[in-house]
Amino acid sequence: MTNPATIEDVARLAEVSIATVSRAIHYPEKVAKSTRQRVNQAIAITGYTTNAMARSLRMGRSNMILVLAPDISDPNFSSILIGLENEARANGYGVLIGHTQNDAERALEYLKFVSSGQAAGLVLFTGHQPFGHEASVERLPPAVAVFEPVFNSSISFVGVDDQAGGRKAAEHLLAAGHRHIAFIGDSKTRLAYQRRRQGYEAAMDAARIPPQQRTVLAGDGSIESGRLCVEQLFMRDTLPTAFMCVNDATAIGVLNGLTARGYDIPREFSVIGFDDIPQATYVKPALTTIRQPRSTIGKKAISLLLTSLEDSQTPPQEVLILPDLIVRGSVS
Amino acid sequence: MTNPATIEDVARLAEVSIATVSRAIHYPEKVAKSTRQRVNQAIAITGYTTNAMARSLRMGRSNMILVLAPDISDPNFSSILIGLENEARANGYGVLIGHTQNDAERALEYLKFVSSGQAAGLVLFTGHQPFGHEASVERLPPAVAVFEPVFNSSISFVGVDDQAGGRKAAEHLLAAGHRHIAFIGDSKTRLAYQRRRQGYEAAMDAARIPPQQRTVLAGDGSIESGRLCVEQLFMRDTLPTAFMCVNDATAIGVLNGLTARGYDIPREFSVIGFDDIPQATYVKPALTTIRQPRSTIGKKAISLLLTSLEDSQTPPQEVLILPDLIVRGSVS
DNA sequence: TTGTATGCGTTATCAG
């Protein structure tokens, strides 16, 4: 319960100045072997640990990276996070998570956290700027977005090539013989989803499926919205034979809706998702989907962030990773 | 991209001393109205924001709370977190998350983070001490554990009354007429699970079910372990008619195992879980379970932490909340 | 090789 030892305690015990202690820690070769030993001993005795805050204040830079997430329960989040953490750790950085709950005010507080130097850089998991108003954008700390690009900004992005992935999904359905493929979960606001749809359209174009044979339903990426889309479709005359869903959650909703109506998947309908979240394995039938290379994304994001930390002149980049198709049981 | 404004910039612009600026911010009534206005104006112009790091260094206390989680993707985590965040925010604190991945070294780094003053207190989501070795335990910052008590320590705990919950679950099965109830997911290391089992035993005792009619299988709380337990049970002569699972994940595994063998739930077997995670609703049949009052837990945990922050003499407490039974479709 | 002194941005104490 006593206060943590400071560098001064160590100095006193080792009978040297605090400068020497600091040097013994950061430049061991610049201090005589005998004094170095005394210092190390004193450190061991006192249990001294350098006060990260004071250090950051003095150096004007911390060794923490802040990850901003609107929703930590997003199944995509945790595995990307692990990729981030491992790479950060390998480079001497720690990772902190700020949960914004999609709330601008919270985001702003976290932003202050980093601009007051408590974190060196930012990883954004959200698809939008983390600021209430677009004020003070010029004071934005080094940042990189993952999973979903930041709309209309010059922030670097590391993620999956959504368009290529969308195309791959659609082509898989096409190759299975489907001609009438519905796109479920279209979004006006989420860039990643729009790109997936572009991939769908491109594949349909290439297969010479006329636009009037394409069905596109809007959604918000939730399980519930997938189920709802199925209901909507059953109000119509013509039904698709396959569902290409904007993400796995939507696909699970579609699966639920379909089986609730007594249909047998994949015999009567085919369904494909996107992301490959853990749940995709447990659902019945197991979901055929496009896999997010999550740990790769995390890794690349950190190394990108670190280089722009070293050299603030680095121009923003977009790193797109080609996703793989994971064939399971929901397509025939 | 210019450096953030400091208190000195504001002072210069308002033509006052930095002391006055600080006062105008923290004790507005102690400064003349006219100067106060000048200062506020200068603040607005410069976009000044007090540097949290310098402030914390000077004050020896920050307004951040660090939440340590071994596994972000734990479905129990996110909703407790929201409770924590809301209550913290209402009291002027921010919340940061440290993801330990159950790794002692990572935990240690986060611990340094708080002992260097970058966070005022700690919320533990894990069931064990967050230290490599139990060294320096006396220097432990104010902390409170949620969801799972910290084994063998004097850290305050806020969570569900696991024993009462376990008993409630068993009694529900008993009331449905079951006599042979298996307990799935026994654990030697996790205190919360042990308590749930004690509740089970208590209920069985009260119903005068002899110990030899009780079946207890070990598990680790995962979906997979639930499925495995079912396999094990089918190697035996006598089968239970009901499964009381240590948590929902295990229960879902049991459900999967049972339906994979072609059984109809709840007609042929009954299953009850514990936690009420979101997935419990989506599984078929929907899971009858014991609900964790998650946002209440979060709220109480923070207020407990804050009081022990004000007055470090507060003795450790154990706050146990009575959980409710949620009846859905997996018990008959 | 080591020590002294300064400053990072704040808050708080003490005079004026």
Next chain:
DNA sequence: CTGATAACGCATACAA
């Protein structure tokens, strides 16, 4: 009501 100034714990330029 306001201003100088010390201190928080550390790293480093400069002097010795």
